[in-house]
Amino acid sequence: MAGIAGIADSHGRAAVQRMLDRIQHRGPAGREIIEAPGATLGVVWPRLQERAGTLLRERQTARDGDSEWHRAEARLEEGRLILARDNLGLAPLYYGRTPEGQRCFASEVKALLEVTREIREFPPGSQDDVGGASRKFVLGQQTPLGDPPDEIARELKRRLETSIQRRLSGEVAGCWLSGGLDSSAIAALARPHVKQLHTFAVGLRDAADLPFADETTAFLGATHHALIVDVAQLRALLPTVICNLESFDALLVRSSLTNYLVGELSSQYVPAVFSGEASDELFAGYEYLKSLPAEALSGELLDIASRLHNTAFQRVDRSASAHGLVAYVPFADGPVVEYAVRIPVAYKLRDGVEKWILRRALDGLLPDSVLRRTKSKFWEGAGLGDLLARQAEEQITDDEFRRERMLADGSTINSKEELLYYRVFREQFGDLPDLSWVGRTKGTPRVRWEGRATVEEAGS
Template identity: 40%
Template sequence: MCGIVAWYSQSTGPELVETGREMLSRIVHRGPDDSGQTLVGERTWLGHNRLSIVGLEDGAQPLEGPRGWAMVCNGEIYNDAQLRESLSGFRFGTGSDNESALALLALHGPRALDRLQGMWALCAATPDGRFIAARDRLGIKPLYWAKVGDTHLFASEMRAFSLDVQHAVAAFPPGCWWTPEDGLVRFAEAVTPAEVRADAVEQRTRDVLVDSIRRHLMADVEVGVFLSGGLDSSIVAAVAADEYARRGARLKTFSVGTTGSPDLAAAREAAEFLGTEHHEAVFDAAQAIDALEDVIASVESYDAGLIRSAVPNWFLAELAARHVKAVLTGEGADELFAGYGYYHEQHPAPGELRRELERTVGLLHGLNLQRCDRVTMAHGLEARVPFLDTAVVTHAMSLPDEVKLLGEDGIEKSHLRRAFTGWLPDSVLWRRKLEFGTGSGAQDLLTPYWERQVSDDDLAVARADTDTQVRSKEELAYYRAFRRALPEIRPHSVLTRFALA
């Protein structure tokens, strides 16, 4: 995992090399282990800050390949071993999983990128002026870009861009690649459903998840699990703990909350049942308020729901980073298996639920995945999301709506719970859904605080500003902190701004 920066220009100058170096320095937190850069021909510069997870000894970037190709990549390629077997015409020089992405580009061009299974964003170039930028189908790993004159700038975070460029920054769209010749081209959709047989559906759901979780443990370092005590993270912990036991090792799990919060209690119960080495971070109101500026600057958002969950995530990542360099999380399960109450309240008609799930899966890159990536990488920690593996997404989105409806007792994700019967204590397996900001206790600290601190008049003035679009006093407070961190970013322009070719 890492942070990447690149630029491509039709008319380069020496000052652009310094621009790249300055951008790279602003995201050094994403890769504290190493840093590398290279000028590729006259039109491209590539920079990389590295967090070493796979290929510890020989995985430094930029990576070099045949025909002058050079590449920087942020992410993990989980089918690296299979790709290496199939790409017999490429001489691999490192143990880095990212090199399989470079091999695909060098041998088959950007149209082969749909063969990559994992989370990634990359920029690559050759000395003769070829250049490509691309991002995984779900946008699990971040990438932003800006066009200034005849120069395109790319970076893992918005904060990398200087103030005079921030007005032009946009999110690079997931599932797309860009070249100067072809423009922006989509190579993969977020959701590609397949047919699922009606028999043994729960067994197949369990099998596909177990396989994904085990593959996401691929690393040359120890991997832990964020364990909230909710269904999704507990399933991940259960499978990971079983895999670590097979290796003769003990899984490390991490939970967070205020004193007496329900998440802490449930996580302890799950950890004891699974026999993990469990660690806790406990925070109070003063600590939560003190951390807000750093959290908002890191997450690069002011959405109140996102920040309420990002605050406990901040303390959780800080704790985990003292013990491991990578963690698995339960992100994406609610969007795949209809875990949120509004899915069932607002989309009860046949077909409606599927369409809404597809919509929200497609938006994850600008919401929960953004929070997950930024908060962990702020502490030099890699977060992996096994529920969002391509095979899991394809399976889950192929299930009929009926499988995802509320159970007779009104509880959500009954299908997923039944699939993992026996893997967890029933009190955890059938624990009702609580938003992370609620279960950790963060909402009870933050929302009342800002209700007292922000006046009704301030909120009325902010709501009259069509560029601000805040929904509450709490969100107004977060918007002000967002503005201090990124004064020139247009908050609602960091969705895709460039048309697809």
């Protein structure tokens, strides 16, 4: 992923240099800064996005991303600084004002902190040219498809394949492979179009995911790379991961520990990877969704999909960009999303089987054990379970939790594990006046649906 930064100052090169220094990991292949009437803009880019420098020089546009559905940009038009972000928020973008009142923006919070302590997340699907974001896109209800399920499955497969093919840049491709249905689906659809497919997995020695990942790669004839880690390694990694992730959300940090390592592993072999994110939100992959009334399911799916920008998408973005990688998310590609939201929910959750229509689309492309496998949260499948929660229980007393759980901006720490992560976060970023930009996984704290059983977290 490229990294962008800028400030509404025609002579802001020194400030933008400092900002780009903080996100140089996003673009190890190059850097460009321009000073122009109205603003100074900068960009760093990875190997697959060399055009970012040309775009800045020739069009006064700093951009991260490769399409309308994966893009964050800042551009100058007649001296006006205009910000824009893709519809679902795959590409990150934050903004604020300096103490002198100048508008500023960056791909990551750590870059903005070079010039301001006022941080806001730029909303997905928005454009802004007057200092306030104007929402241009909201994921909403669509008229359901009336086609037979087999026809829907074929079209879904075609759109996913097209999304993957459009991003293949040679005869070699990489895919993060948890061993679950979603990442396995992407690997299976990519495999026929490349000579060599590298797959990557990380977990503890007895992690449930690893045997399924092995089975999938053997079935596909892929070159698999698995890294076995222990709990001590993951604990030692917490400060690095939290600084990189820019969050203290407990479930997000858990899943980011192994995601960070799988990003590091894959960067040794490929410049870009595919990820299976967004499938659970589009195709009803979470167990708690089975307890919802049928009339509520469609709205709930739209709600959790609209929250991906500062949770799962943020994890994927930071885990890849920390190592100079580009990450592609085919399930979040525009044509796939536009089609998926029209698939009747009865085909997504059918006879108690989650992601039924996706499984139908993949029939014959994966081992039966993987095709029928139920959802496992990334951190559970990697073998983490509640190990980190137990560590927090041992380190933090009840009195400490009561004293520290209310933060200055009114937000709440939801568990001792989250407090453990927040302490590390505060060491990295200081006491910030507003933490509304920090994504919180839905279900933390747990919520109820019209008196029904407690809803499980949507999880990462």
